[in-house]
Amino acid sequence: MSCKSFLTLITVLLCANAVFGVNIISRAQWGGRSATSKSTLATGLSYAVIHHTAGVYCSTQAACSLQMRNMQNYHMDSLGWADIGYNFLIGGDGQVYEGRGWNTLGAHATNWNSKSIGISFMGNYNTNVPTAAQIAAAKALLADAVSRGQIKSGYILYGHRQVGSTECPGDNLYAEIKKWANWRA
Template sequence: MVSKVALLLAVLVCSQYLAQGVYVVSKAEWGGRRASWTVGLGNYLSYAIIHHTAGSYCETRAQCNAVLQGVQNYHMDSLGWPDIGYNFLIGGDGNVYEGRGWNNMGAHAAEWNPYSIGISFLGNYNWDTLEPNMISAAQQLLNDAVNRGQLSSGYILYGHRQVSATECPGTHIWNEIRGWSHWSATMANKALVLLAVLFCAQAVLGVTIISKSEWGGRSATSKSTLASSLSYAVIHHTAGNYCSTKAACITQLKNIQAYHMDSLGWADIGYNFLIGGDGNVYEGRGWNVLGAHATNWNSKSIGISFLGNYNTNTLTSGQISAAKGLLSDAVSRGQIVSGYILYGHRQVGSTECPGTNIWNEIRTWSNWKA
């Protein structure tokens, strides 16, 4: 008899795996590039969203590998995303291909990304036709998502056209999925769904956002609206004391806000968000509120500042992850466009901000521009 341990090991070392009878081809196998960074996706999600890539159809493994590489290159190089946008993709060969995979937040349906998985069929299904093995693969993948705890057992299935202004996933897929048991014609109230997400300890895209009320910030004396779909994000440092605990960061935030309001006469702390050495993101002016962080650039950018002086202080991996997650969330919310340009404050003002160590770091990020 073969031992159970040996059998399990044989399964684990395989680069592909069976998910409820569906064969999943790993990213490494189809020649995909590694993600430049990832953001966690929660479990027991309420939604799955079906797409098509609207590009070339493929019916052999080799063809599908080539199409996948083309889609990933477009998403990463042209759109500036950290990876291919979908969690999984399904080819005309009946294989499921790993995209961002399990537990990684996708970029497939704007504000729905944090609470759904995205599954896309390779091809344009306004004229391409679904084969029975493709339908079976998708349904089995969804079953596996439930068994893994990625989706709740009562999840709702939508076509992309139900959550965005698009004809995706194409007529043939649209006609098919409306016969699946989890598909719903009734749309969830986006505001209520988003509110539910925000209430969950302010956990947005794996980044814990500490609200102004939580850190004891004062109310703004006035507010001006910041537009959506902005083209820029500007990175700063506060140039003051570093903090490595929540209590110490709260002290710094209160000091900065008092200086901005009482000494400079501003309506509030100047930045939209601030990031502490504890890895937390702290709400400053927040979303959709005009900041006071970069003269002549406030109305066309969001301002994110790291607490401390990064000519001497060093960024932690937690701070870097928090900043990237926050920027990704800004894209998902529509605050900044997916192809936004990232600048250090020194690029738009006469200053050494955001400090040498931050400056050296952000110049490696995909959206930074010289």
């Protein structure tokens, strides 16, 4: 690729991101059910919390959509929650999946749900390793959250284990997020 066409590509990507934000697989696309109730999540939040599902890893949109439906059924039918717990999820296919979404209170970290957005990587990251595509997707989603005002630009990023008694988000994912600019000890 020539230098000029590379620069054109970068410009297109930057502009597309500014206009449309990160591409998110919607609830309709993965076959989600309607929530039984919804509460508003405030904007200007100070925190984002990273999780793993500790469940099955998936690497295609079809497989990740199936995991989304299974998880939503588990959270709603077995745990009795209003909806899938997380605000967003990251598939092993490198795509973002809509959970409760923007401006909706999640159920992902006791005492932290009203203060943070919850983003969960599908799989068990004590054994799975986050891919470059997954990392890029999560970072783009967090940048989108800032640009929308859901979280502040100086937000603090935590792994679930920092705010609760859990091994979540798994050792491999926790080691990764410790390298991100907004992570704090």
